[in-house]
Amino acid sequence: MSSLSPPVKKLWWNEPIHKSELLWISLVFVWGLVMTFMMPYWHVVGKQNLGTETYKTTPADFQQATQAFVDKFTVRNEGPRNHPVVAPPAGGDVYMLGRLWDWWPIVQLKKGETYRFHLSSLDWQHGFSLQPANINIQVVPNYEHVFSLTPTEAGEYSVICNEYCGIGHHLMIGKILVVE
Amino acid sequence: MVNTTQMLNKVFRTCPDTGLTFHGPAENLIKANAVAAVVFLLVGGIFGLLVGLTRWQAVHLLGAEDFYMVLTAHGLNVLIFWMIFFEIAVLYFCSSVLLGCRIATPRWAWAGFVLMVVGAIMNNVVVLQGNASVMMTSYAPMEAPPLFYLSLILFAVGALIGCFVFFGTLVVAKNDRTYEGSLPLVTFGAMTAAIIAVFTIVSGAIILIPTFLWSVGIVGEIDALAYRLIWWAFGHSSQQINVAAHVSVWYAIAAILFGARPLSEKVSRTAFLMYILFLQIASAHHLLVDPGVSSNFKMFNTSYAMYLAVMASMVHGLTVPGSIEAAQRAKGHRAGLFTWLRKAPWGNPTFSGMFISLVGFGFLGGITGVVMGAEQINLLIHNTLYVPGHFHATVVVGSTLAFMALTYWLVPVLFRREIIFKGLARWQPYLFGLGMSGVSLFLMGAGTLGVPRRHWDIGFAGTGGITHEFPAAAYTMLALNGMSVIVAVIGGAAFCVIIVGSLLFGRKLGDQKMDVPWIAAPVTEEEYNANGGSAFAIPGTVVLAMIFFISFALYYFINWKYLAETWGIS
Ligand code: HEM
Ligand SMILES: [Cu+2]
Ligand SMILES: [Cu+2]
Numbered sequence: 092m093s094s095l096s097p098p099v100k101k102l103w104w105n106e107p108i109h110k111s112e113l114l115w116i117s118l119v120f121v122w123g124l125v126m127t128f129m130m131p132y133w134h135v136v137g138k139q140n141l142g143t144e145t146y147k148t149t150p151a152d153f154q155q156a157t158q159a160f161v162d163k164f165t166v167r168n169e170g171p172r173n174h175p176v177v178a179p180p181a182g183g184d185v186y187m188l189g190r191l192w193d194w195w196p197i198v199q200l201k202k203g204e205t206y207r208f209h210l211s212s213l214d215w216q217h218g219f220s221l222q223p224a225n226i227n228i229q230v231v232p233n234y235e236h237v238f239s240l241t242p243t244e245a246g247e248y249s250v251i252c253n254e255y256c257g258i259g260h261h262l263m264i265g266k267i268l269v270v271e
Numbered sequence: 272m273v274n275t276t277q278m279l280n281k282v283f284r285t286c287p288d289t290g291l292t293f294h295g296p297a298e299n300l301i302k303a304n305a306v307a308a309v310v311f312l313l314v315g316g317i318f319g320l321l322v323g324l325t326r327w328q329a330v331h332l333l334g335a336e337d338f339y340m341v342l343t344a345h346g347l348n349v350l351i352f353w354m355i356f357f358e359i360a361v362l363y364f365c366s367s368v369l370l371g372c373r374i375a376t377p378r379w380a381w382a383g384f385v386l387m388v389v390g391a392i393m394n395n396v397v398v399l400q401g402n403a404s405v406m407m408t409s410y411a412p413m414e415a416p417p418l419f420y421l422s423l424i425l426f427a428v429g430a431l432i433g434c435f436v437f438f439g440t441l442v443v444a445k446n447d448r449t450y451e452g453s454l455p456l457v458t459f460g461a462m463t464a465a466i467i468a469v470f471t472i473v474s475g476a477i478i479l480i481p482t483f484l485w486s487v488g489i490v491g492e493i494d495a496l497a498y499r500l501i502w503w504a505f506g507h508s509s510q511q512i513n514v515a516a517h518v519s520v521w522y523a524i525a526a527i528l529f530g531a532r533p534l535s536e537k538v539s540r541t542a543f544l545m546y547i548l549f550l551q552i553a554s555a556h557h558l559l560v561d562p563g564v565s566s567n568f569k570m571f572n573t574s575y576a577m578y579l580a581v582m583a584s585m586v587h588g589l590t591v592p593g594s595i596e597a598a599q600r601a602k603g604h605r606a607g608l609f610t611w612l613r614k615a616p617w618g619n620p621t622f623s624g625m626f627i628s629l630v631g632f633g634f635l636g637g638i639t640g641v642v643m644g645a646e647q648i649n650l651l652i653h654n655t656l657y658v659p660g661h662f663h664a665t666v667v668v669g670s671t672l673a674f675m676a677l678t679y680w681l682v683p684v685l686f687r688r689e690i691i692f693k694g695l696a697r698w699q700p701y702l703f704g705l706g707m708s709g710v711s712l713f714l715m716g717a718g719t720l721g722v723p724r725r726h727w728d729i730g731f732a733g734t735g736g737i738t739h740e741f742p743a744a745a746y747t748m749l750a751l752n753g754m755s756v757i758v759a760v761i762g763g764a765a766f767c768v769i770i771v772g773s774l775l776f777g778r779k780l781g782d783q784k785m786d787v788p789w790i791a792a793p794v795t796e797e798e799y800n801a802n803g804g805s806a807f808a809i810p811g812t813v814v815l816a817m818i819f820f821i822s823f824a825l826y827y828f829i830n831w832k833y834l835a836e837t838w839g840i841s
Contacts, residue, residue, distance in 0.1 A: 093526035093793040094533055094594070095369055097452040103536035109807050112538050112590065115816055119585045122820070123578035126827070130570045130646045133831070138839040139647050145563040171736035205839065210562075215413045216495055218654045222721045222739055224838050227653040229561045231495045232412060236562030241839030249739035253654040253723035255406050257413060258336055261727040262734050 141228065142238030150213040153235060157186040157209075161196050169197060176268065184209060185240075187250070187265070189217035189230045191257060194250045194265025202269050205241045218254030221267065227253060242269040283373075286684055287782055288789035293685075297367035297374035297440075301360045302685055303384055304433075305678065308356035309770055311391060312671070315348030316763045320756060323710070327753030328730060328746055335727040339404040342725060344395060346407035350666065351426065352391045357674045358464065358516045359387075359433040364681075365461035365519065366440035372449040375439030383432030390426030397422060406725060408502060411482060411493035420483035424476070431472045434465045456533055456540065457526065460519030463543040467550055468512045474505035496563050503554030511550045513666055514584065515543065517628065517673040521591045524625040524673075527680060528616065530791035531598035534590050534807060542590070545583035549575050559649035569646045581641055588633045588819070592626075593812040600806040601798040608811045620696045624676025627704035632669030635711050636661060638823045648830050650840070654725075657718025664711040667759075672704055675766050682770060683785060688777030692769050699769065703762025709755025717748035 092099045100106055108116075134140050164183075165175040175196040179185055181204035188195050190213040200206055210219055212232040219228040228236070242248075252263035282295030318341045324332040325341075333341060367374040374380060397403045403415040441462065444450060454462065478501040484490040522539070525531040533539040555572030558564050599611030616622045639661040643652045652658065679696060683689055690696055722729055722745050729745070731738040799806055 092532060093530050093791075094456040094522040095526045096455050096793070097450050098456070098536045099532070099796065100536075101452045103453065106535055106537060108535050108538055109809075111593065111807075111809050111813050112534055112586075114813070115589045116538070116582075116586060118820065119582050120577065122824070123574070123582050126641070126645065127570075127574040127577055129831070130574070133647050134566065137647060137831075137835065138841070139650060139834050139837060140566070140841050141560055141647070141650055142841050143562070143565050171734070216410045216499075218723070220654065220721065220723055221838075222741075225651050225655075225721045226837055226840060227560060227650060227655060229499075229558075229653065231499070231562055233494070234496055234562045239839075239841045243838050251721075251723055251739060253726065254410070255339070255725040258339065258404070260339070260725070261335065261729075261731070264731055264734055264737050264739060266737070 138241075144237040146235040146237070148211055148233060148235040150232065153186075153188060153209075153211040154213060157188045157195070160184065160186040165196070166199065170266070174265075179206065182206065187219075188213055189219070189252065189263070190214055192252070192259035192263035194219075194252070194263065197266045197268065199268040199270060200240075200242050202242050202245045202271055205239050207237060208240050209235055209237050211235045215256045216254050217252050217256050217263065220251045220253040222249045222251055224248060229254065245269045245271050287784045288780075289684055290790070291368050291684070292371040294367050294373045296377035296380075297363055298685060300374065300377065300380050300384065301363045301368075304356050304360035304363070305681065305685075306774070307384075307388060307391075308353050308360065308674075309678075309767060311348045311352035311356060312763070313767045314395070315345055315353055316760060316767075318342075318345035318348060320760045321345075323753055323756030323760075325727070327749050327756075328728075329750060330753060331728070336401070336404070338727045339406075339725075340398060340401055343404045343406050344398045347394055347398065348391075349671075350407060351423075352387075352394075354513055354666070354670060355426075355430050356387065358468075358512065359383075359430065361516055361520065361674075361677075362433060362437040362461055362465055363440070365458045365523075366437050366444070369455055369458050370440070370444035370450050372440065372444040372447050375436055375443050377436075379432055380436040383429040383436065386425050386429030386432070388429075390422045390424070390429060393418060393425065394422035408506070409482070410502075411485070411495055411498040414486055417483055417486040420479050420486055424479050424483060427472050427475050427479070430468065434468050434472075437461070437465050453536075456536060457519050457523045459540055460515055460522060460543050463547050464512050464515035464519065466547055467508055467515060470550070471505055471508040471512060474501060474508065478502050478505055496561065499558060499561065500554070503557040507554035507557060508550045510662075510666065511546055511580070513670040515546050517632070517670040518543070518584075518587045518591070520673045520677050521587070521625055521629060522594070524621055524676060524680070525591060525595050525598070526793070527790050528619070528622055529595050529598040529602075530793040531594040532793065534593050534597060534809070538586060539590050542583040542586040545579050549579040549583070556644040556649070559644070559646050560653045566646065573644050573646065578641070581637075584637060588629070588637070589812060589816050591629060592815065593809040596809040596812045597799070597806045598794045600809075601794045601801065605802070605805070608814060612811060618697050619679075620700045621676045621680045623697075624672050624679070624700035624704070627700055628669055628672040628676065631664055631672070631704060631708055631711075633819055634822065635708060636664030636666075636669050638826055639715060640665060641823075642827050642830050645827075645830075648834055651830070651834055651837070652718055654723060655718035656714045656722045656724050659724050660711050660714030660716075660718055663707060663714065668704055668707045668711060672700060672707070675703070676700065678766075678770055680789070682773050682777070683780060683789065686774055686777070687780040688773050689780060689785070690769060691772045691777050692765075695765050696769050699762055699765045701762075702765060703759055706755050706757075706759030706762050710752055710759055713748045713752035713755055717745050717752065720745040720748065722749070
């Protein structure tokens with residue numbers, strides 16, 4: 092009788108388990124505990140734990156908040172889309188909005204300082220993919236996601252949309268500048 | 272009327288090669304579903320080729336609009352239509368054929384089949400008209416025409432009917448006493464797949480019906496986050512169907528080729544049950560970087576405090592090759608660690624396909640899936656090409672190749688035709704398996720470098736000058752991926768040609784037995800017990816399992832190290 096037929100022993104649940112199986116099951120079980128433990132452990136010792144503070148918002152409200160942020164801290168305009176470059180004080184709030192097919196505004200940060208980011212979308216879902224730091228966050232309309240970011244190196248970073256958002260998805264790119 | 276139905280239900284034949292009993296209506300249903308499956312694989316595979324060649328930046332075959340349309344069609348045809356048609360065929364086989372009973376309500380089964388065909392064709396028509404390029408996830412508030420959602424609903428209703436026909440057939444077998452004791456392991460595995468399928472389809476209904484009503488203007492607004500949560504309850508558990516189904520197919524092939532039975536029924540069955548219990552109802556690992564979802568929710572639901580669904584797969588990963596090793600040892604291949612494996616029929620596509628599926632699913636698909644499912648590591652790869660890299664290892668190298676392997680065995684049994692192009696068939700699993708492993712590895716490589724998925728142009732030519740320079744290695748990865756795509760597509764096309772060709776032109780077998788034995792005699796108690804039962808010590812498999820474990824652990828911690836190098840985030 093093979094696996095295609097009913098079990099040979101009618102009382103199969105009473106059969107002993109083989110040694111190699113027991114060994115493997117124990118190992119796998121312990122490994123599962125280790126992996127489970129790693130996540131809370133990283134919350135304690137790790138520096139990369141995405142914050143989950145979230146508020147309901149609306150496209151209009153979020154746009155207004157972002158506009159206020161831009162009005163307050165813009166230092167210049169720049170780039171092919173002539174976007175404002177906004178330099179908030181160290182430790183301050185940063186607003187960035189995703190819309191079809193643009194990230195707005197350009198943000199300028201200081202290396203080693205921590206900022207409170209506010210992220211939302213004015214229309215569809217988008218993906219905030221910060222390259223080459225390789226930090227990837229889902230952006231969902233009507234939800235304002237608040238978390239802290241601490242740049243570790245100076246340079247020009249791109250924010251690439253990595254959630255498909257229609258025919259112009261590949262045009263959706265923005266910038267974050269990090270200065271010493 | 273009753274009489275004719277009863278008579279129809281009595282059409283049985285016994286397969287001269289396998290001794291299995293086929294109920295006529297069941298046999299026709301299995302054939303129809305399997306053929307439909309292969310047709311959609313062919314269509315979807317062509318779309319896959321176009322997608323792969325477009326992402327190869329130096330080739331960049333399609334324009335943006337076509338690319339997004341074709342990518343939408345690719346995902347739906349292969350992931351939904353090919354897989355589910357084939358799985359319905361597997362369900363009918365595992366119930367009616369393995370239990371030797373009539374299939375319950377064949378008319379309902381045909382109604383389900385028709386609904387699925389109509390849904391699948393309608394979906395392709397809607398998508399190929401060009402204004403439903405929303406990807407298979409169709410994330411609200413992005414909107415597709417109502418017929419897009421309706422076509423998926425029709426397909427799902429058809430599949431649901433198929434599941435209930437399967438359950439009905441189990442009841443028929445029980446009432447008619449066509450088997451004694453418990454269900455065969457393979458049928459039991461199929462049953463877990465069907466149970467998960469019911470849960471999946473119900474979740475699908477909960478999300479697709481309101482979305483359909485929204486698209487026709489009856490429902491005012493769809494919350495994007497709620498959509499994601501429920502859509503993935505559907506999308507994730509449907510992957511668990513695929514796993515349960517292809518693990519059942521692995522056990523079936525081990526039994527067919529080696530006469531193997533599980534090392535312990537208890538362990539293998541419990542592992543299947545764990546798929547049902549821990550299928551991650553909240554589908555949290557798709558929401559690890561979403562707003563509005565707490566860390567505790569994410570950590571608990573991805574792991575259930577001890578990664579129980581993962582544990583189940585790892586157990587099968589040991590017991591499937593372990594059962595082959597035990598059977599081989601019992602039959603005399605006892606020398607050394609790996610004689611049992613060397614003596615396996617590597618030229619038989621049913622075996623090579625199954626074994627590549629097993630190894631690829633474990634090493635490429637399994638490890639990467641668990642790693643990126645760790646809450647914080649997900650930050651590094653969410654929505655990059657790493658994700659399609661991972662699931663081409665699970666659902667293509669894993670499920671699809673396992674289904675292909677089984678098909679080589681099924682065609683002569685069901686259609687009584689010999690497989691044509693045997694020489695090509697020998698190589699097909701290697702071409703497809705290795706090509707697809709390449710696709711999977713190189714997509715993951717590109718993803719590790721940050722390349723986004725579902726993206727037409729990482730050169731950003733159309734942005735008017737705002738660009739990002741991906742490292743040259745990313746472009747190399749995409750080129751290597753393009754080349755692997757070609758190899759995989761040759762392998763996939765070979766499969767379709769061999770199977771369709773065999774159905775049309777294969778030598779007719781009729782009641783004649785084939786020259787080669789088509790099913791192994793089950794290993795007997797005496798054979799297993801010879802040598803003091805030493806067959807059940809499976810040192811070769813244990814060594815393979817340890818290699819797997821070490822690779823897993825290394826790769827897992829390397830990724831934490833990568834994570835530690837990026838910006839601080841909290
Ligand atoms: C025949 C060979 C195949 C090739 C060459 C191929 C290639 C690809 C490529 C290059 C992508 C694009 C990734 C991106 O740009 O985001 C993709 C996406 C995908 N593939 Fe395949 N694939 C093949 C077969 C399959 C099969 C058999 C399945 C499922 C059983 C599958 C499921 C998917 C899914 C679900 C997606 C994601 C679509 C989306 O993002 O919505 N593929 N494939
Ligand atoms: Cu976007
Ligand atoms: Cu996008």
